[in-house]
Amino acid sequence: MKPHRRKKLTIIAFIATGLGVAIGLSLYALSNAIDLFFTPSQIAAGEVNNGQRIRIGGMVKEGSVAKSQDSLHVEFITTDYSHDLLVRYDGILPDLFREGQGVVAEGMVANGVFEASRVLAKHDENYMSVEVKAALDAAERDRNLTEMATEGGPSGS
Amino acid sequence: MVPELGQFSLILAFCLAAVLGTIPLIGASTGNRLWIGLARPLATGFFVFLTLCLLVLGYSFVTDDFSVMFVAQHSNSLLPLQYKITAVWGGHEGSFLFWTWMLSGWMLAVCIFSKAMPDDFVARVLSIMGLIGAGYTMFMIATSNPFDRVLPMSPADGADLNSALQDFGFIIHPPSLYMGYVGFSVVFAFAIAALISGRLDSAWARWSRPWANAAWAILTIGIALGSWWAYYELGWGGWWAWDPVENPPMINWLIGTALIHSLAVTEKRGVFKSWTVLLSIMAFAASLLGTFITRSGLLTSVHAFASDPTRGIYILGFLGFVIGGSLLLFAFRAPLMKSEFGFAAVSREVFLLINNIILVVASAAILLGTLYPMVYQAVSGGELISVGPPYFNIVFVPLMSILVIFLGLGSVSRWKKTSLAYLKKQLLVVAIAALVLGLVLPLALTLEFSFGATFATALGLWVVLGILQDIRLKSANKPSLLAGMKSLAVSYYGMQIAHFGFAVILLGSGLTSIYSIEKSVLLSPGQSVELGQYEFLFEGTEHLSGPNFEAERATFQVLRDGAFVRELHPEKRIYTASRTPSTEMAIDAGFTRDLFITLGEERDSGAWSMSLYIKPFVRWVWLGAILMAMGAIVAVTDKRYRRLKTKTLEREAASDKTMQPVSS
Numbered sequence: 118m119k120p121h122r123r124k125k126l127t128i129i130a131f132i133a134t135g136l137g138v139a140i141g142l143s144l145y146a147l148s149n150a151i152d153l154f155f156t157p158s159q160i161a162a163g164e165v166n167n168g169q170r171i172r173i174g175g176m177v178k179e180g181s182v183a184k185s186q187d188s189l190h191v192e193f194i195t196t197d198y199s200h201d202l203l204v205r206y207d208g209i210l211p212d213l214f215r216e217g218q219g220v221v222a223e224g225m226v227a228n229g230v231f232e233a234s235r236v237l238a239k240h241d242e243n244y245m246s247v248e249v250k251a252a253l254d255a256a257e258r259d260r261n262l263t264e265m266a267t268e269g270g271p272s273g274s
Numbered sequence: 275m276v277p278e279l280g281q282f283s284l285i286l287a288f289c290l291a292a293v294l295g296t297i298p299l300i301g302a303s304t305g306n307r308l309w310i311g312l313a314r315p316l317a318t319g320f321f322v323f324l325t326l327c328l329l330v331l332g333y334s335f336v337t338d339d340f341s342v343m344f345v346a347q348h349s350n351s352l353l354p355l356q357y358k359i360t361a362v363w364g365g366h367e368g369s370f371l372f373w374t375w376m377l378s379g380w381m382l383a384v385c386i387f388s389k390a391m392p393d394d395f396v397a398r399v400l401s402i403m404g405l406i407g408a409g410y411t412m413f414m415i416a417t418s419n420p421f422d423r424v425l426p427m428s429p430a431d432g433a434d435l436n437s438a439l440q441d442f443g444f445i446i447h448p449p450s451l452y453m454g455y456v457g458f459s460v461v462f463a464f465a466i467a468a469l470i471s472g473r474l475d476s477a478w479a480r481w482s483r484p485w486a487n488a489a490w491a492i493l494t495i496g497i498a499l500g501s502w503w504a505y506y507e508l509g510w511g512g513w514w515a516w517d518p519v520e521n522p523p524m525i526n527w528l529i530g531t532a533l534i535h536s537l538a539v540t541e542k543r544g545v546f547k548s549w550t551v552l553l554s555i556m557a558f559a560a561s562l563l564g565t566f567i568t569r570s571g572l573l574t575s576v577h578a579f580a581s582d583p584t585r586g587i588y589i590l591g592f593l594g595f596v597i598g599g600s601l602l603l604f605a606f607r608a609p610l611m612k613s614e615f616g617f618a619a620v621s622r623e624v625f626l627l628i629n630n631i632i633l634v635v636a637s638a639a640i641l642l643g644t645l646y647p648m649v650y651q652a653v654s655g656g657e658l659i660s661v662g663p664p665y666f667n668i669v670f671v672p673l674m675s676i677l678v679i680f681l682g683l684g685s686v687s688r689w690k691k692t693s694l695a696y697l698k699k700q701l702l703v704v705a706i707a708a709l710v711l712g713l714v715l716p717l718a719l720t721l722e723f724s725f726g727a728t729f730a731t732a733l734g735l736w737v738v739l740g741i742l743q744d745i746r747l748k749s750a751n752k753p754s755l756l757a758g759m760k761s762l763a764v765s766y767y768g769m770q771i772a773h774f775g776f777a778v779i780l781l782g783s784g785l786t787s788i789y790s791i792e793k794s795v796l797l798s799p800g801q802s803v804e805l806g807q808y809e810f811l812f813e814g815t816e817h818l819s820g821p822n823f824e825a826e827r828a829t830f831q832v833l834r835d836g837a838f839v840r841e842l843h844p845e846k847r848i849y850t851a852s853r854t855p856s857t858e859m860a861i862d863a864g865f866t867r868d869l870f871i872t873l874g875e876e877r878d879s880g881a882w883s884m885s886l887y888i889k890p891f892v893r894w895v896w897l898g899a900i901l902m903a904m905g906a907i908v909a910v911t912d913k914r915y916r917r918l919k920t921k922t923l924e925r926e927a928a929s930d931k932t933m934q935p936v937s938s
Binding site (some may be wrong): 124127128131132135136138139142143145146147149150151152153154172184186187188189207208209210212213223 | 616617619627628631632635636638639642643646650657658659660661662664665668669672673794795796854855856857872874875877878879881883884885
C-alpha cells in the first residue's frame with residue numbers, strides 16, 4: 118500500500134472509531150434520558166407504571182390550587198377537559214404559573230397522583246406549549262369519538 | 275409616513291443585494307473589471323439602506339408609533355427609553371432585521387479590510403454574502419415585515435415588551451450572539467469564493483483566519499452573555515440548561531472551534547483543505563439551522579419566539595438551497611484540494627485532527643439530542659418526548675474531558691513529526707503535578723474527597739501547567755525566560771490565553787456543578803435559614819413603584835459565622851401593561867462564590883416562599899469565556915496578517931516552509 122493511502126486509511130479509521138464511540142455513547146445516553154410525555158387521560162387509563170420518570174401537560178384547573186401555609190407544598194389539578202390529574206409539588210412555582218393556563222411538569226406517578234420534581238410554564242403567556250396543545254387535542258379527539266359512537270354521527274368540533 | 279420609508283429602504287436593500295449577488299460573481303468569472311468593481315459600492319449601499327431600516331424602526335419605537343404592528347406588540351408608552359430601543363430586537367421581525375443588518379455590517383468590514391486581496395476574490399466573497407443577504411431580506415419582505423401596519427384601527431397603547439427581556443443582559447446578549455453567528459457567513463463566503471475560483475491555497479486560509487477568529491470570539495462572548503443573562507434573570511439558579519434554543523449556538527460554537535483549528539493547519543501546513551472548506555460550510559449551515567429551530571416553533575423551549583410554519587418552511591428551503599448548492603460545488607471541486615505536505619502519526623496535525631473529530635462529534639451529539647424529539651414525534655406518529663440535560667451531560671462531559679487531554683498533548687507537540695519520547699519528557703511531570711494537585715487542592719479546601727472535583731481540577735491544571743511548561747520550553751534556548759517570552763509571536767499568546775480560558779471554564783463549570791448547594795423554604799419576616807457557612811435572615815418586604823411595574827422588595831441580612839456579609843434585595847415585580855409577574859434575583863457576586871436569592875410568592879400567612887443558592891466558582895465560567903474571546907482577538911492582531919497585506923505577492927512565491935513553527 119502506498120504511504121499516503123495508508124495515511125488516509127489511518128485517518129478514516131480514526132474518524133470511524135470516533136463516530137462509533139460517539140454513536141454508542143449517544144444512544145446509551147438517549148435511552149436513559151428520554152422523558153415520555155403523557156396526558157391526564159392516558160394516566161387515568163393506567164398507561165404509566167408507578168415510578169417511571171415522565172412529563173405531563175395540561176391546563177391548571179380553575180380553583181384547584183391549594184397551597185400549604187407552613188411549607189412549600191402545593192397541590193393543583195391538571196386537566197385535558199376529559200380527565201383530571203392531581204399534582205403534588207414541593208417547590209416554587211414559576212412566575213407564569215396560573216389557574217386556567219397551560220402547565221408542564223416533570224416527575225412520576227404514585228398511586229394515581231403525580232409527584233412533580235419540576236414545574237414549567239412558558240416565557241410568553243400567549244404561547245401554548247406544543248405538549249399542552251397536543252394533550253388537549255388528543256383528549257378532544259377521544260371525546261368526539263365517544264360522542265360519535267353514542268350518537269351514531271359526526272359531531273361538529 | 276416614516277415606517278413606509280423603512281419599507282422602501284428594505285425593498286431597495288433587497289434589490290441591491292440581488293444585483294450584488296449576481297453581477298460581480300459573473301464579472302469575476304468573465305474577467306469584467308467594471309462588474310467586479312461594483313461589489314464594494316453595492317455592499318456599502320446594502321449596509322446603508324439596512325441601517326436606515328433599523329433607524330426607522332428604532333424611531334417608531336421611540337415615538338410610540340403603535341400603528342406599526344411590531345411596535346404595538348413589543349412596546350408600551352411606559353416602557354423606559356433604553357428598552358424601547360432594545361425592543362427593536364425583542365421579537366421575531368425586528369431581530370431578523372437586526373440579524374440582516376449585522377450581515378451587512380460584516381460585508382462593510384470585508385470592504386474595508388480587504389485592500390490587499392485580489393479584487394476578483396473580494397468581489398466573489400461580497401457577491402456570495404449578497405446572495406445570503408438577498409435571501410434574508412426577501413424572507414423579511416415576504417413573511418416577517420417589521421414595518422407592517424395596523425391601519426386604520428391602530429391600538430392606543432402597546433402590549434409591552436416581555437418582562438424577562440427588560441434587562442441589561444438583553445440589551446447586549448442578542449447583538450453579540452447575532453454578530454458572532456453572522457460572522458461565520460464571512461468565512462463561508464471565503465470558502466465558496468475559493469471553491470469557485472479554484473484557489474484553495476494557504477493564502478485563502480490566511481485571509482480567512484482573522485475573520486474566523488473574530489466571529490468565533492464574538493460568538494463566545496454572545497453565548498457567555500446568554501448564559502449570564504439566564505443565570506440572573508430566569509432564576510432557576512443555573513447557567514446552562516441545554517434548552518433547544520441554547521443548543522444551536524453551542525453547536526455552531528463547537529464547529530467554529532473546530533474550524534479555527536483546522537484553518538491553522540491549512541494555513542501552516544497546506545493539509546486538511548477539503549475538511550476546512552467543509553467545516554466552513556457546516557459552520558454556516560449550523561447558524562441557519564439555529565435560525566430554523568428558533569423560528570419554526572417546532573421545539574418547545576423557554577425562548578418562545580412567535581412562530582409560524584411558513585417561516586420555518588422558508589428557512590428550511592433556504593437552508594437546503596444554500597447547503598445543497600455548496601456541497602455540490604464542493605463535490606465538483608474536490609479533486610483540486612490535494613494536500614501538499616505529509617505528516618507523521620504523532621504530530622501536531624494529528625492532534626488537531628483528533629481535536630476536530632471530537633468537536634464535530636460533540637456538536638453532532640448535541641444536534642441529535644436537540645432534534646430527537648422532533649424525529650421521534652414524526653416516526654412514532656405524534657408521541658411526544660423530551661430529551662433532558664442528563665443526556666447532554668453524559669455525552670458532552672466525557673467528550674470534553676478527552677478533548678482537554680489532547681489539548682495538552684497537541685499544544686506542546688510540533689508540526690509534521692513529534693517523538694513520543696519528547697512528549698513524555700515534557701509532559702509526564704505536568705501530568706503528575708496535575709493529578710497530585712487535583713487530589714490535594716479540593717481535599718485541603720473542603721476536607722472531603724470528591725472524585726468529580728479531583729477530576730475537574732486535575733484536567734484544568736493539566737492545561738494550565740502544560741501552558742507554563744510550553745512557554746518555558748519555547749524560551750529554553752534564549753538567554754533568559756523574559757527574552758524567550760518576548761520572542762514568541764503574538765498569535766502564540768493568543769492561543770495560550772484562549773486555552774487558559776478554556777481551562778478556567780472547565781474548572782468553573784466542574785466545581786460549580788459539584789459544590790453548589792440550594793434550599794427552597796417558606797420564611798416569615800424575622801425568620802432565618804442556614805445554608806452552608808451562611809445564614810440568611812429575612813427581615814421583610816416593602817412595596818415599591820417602578821416606571822412600568824409594581825414590586826415587593828425583600829430585605830435579607832446575610833451572615834457568615836455570625837459576621838455580617840451584606841444585605842440582599844430580591845424583588846417580585848408585576849409589569850403594569852401586561853400584568854405579568856417577574857422575579858428579580860438578588861445576587862452577591864464573588865470570585866470564589868455567588869450567593870443568590872429568588873423570591874417565590876407570598877402566602878396568606880405573610881410568609882414568603884423562596885430559594886437560596888450558594889454557587890462556588892460560577893463566575894469562572896464567564897471569566898473563562900472572556901479569556902477565550904480575548905485570546906482569539908489577540909491572535910487577530912498578530913502583525914503577520916497585516917504584514918501580508920503589503921507583501922501578499924512576495925509571500926505567494928515563498929514556500930510555506932519558511933513559516934515559523936512556533937506561532938500558531
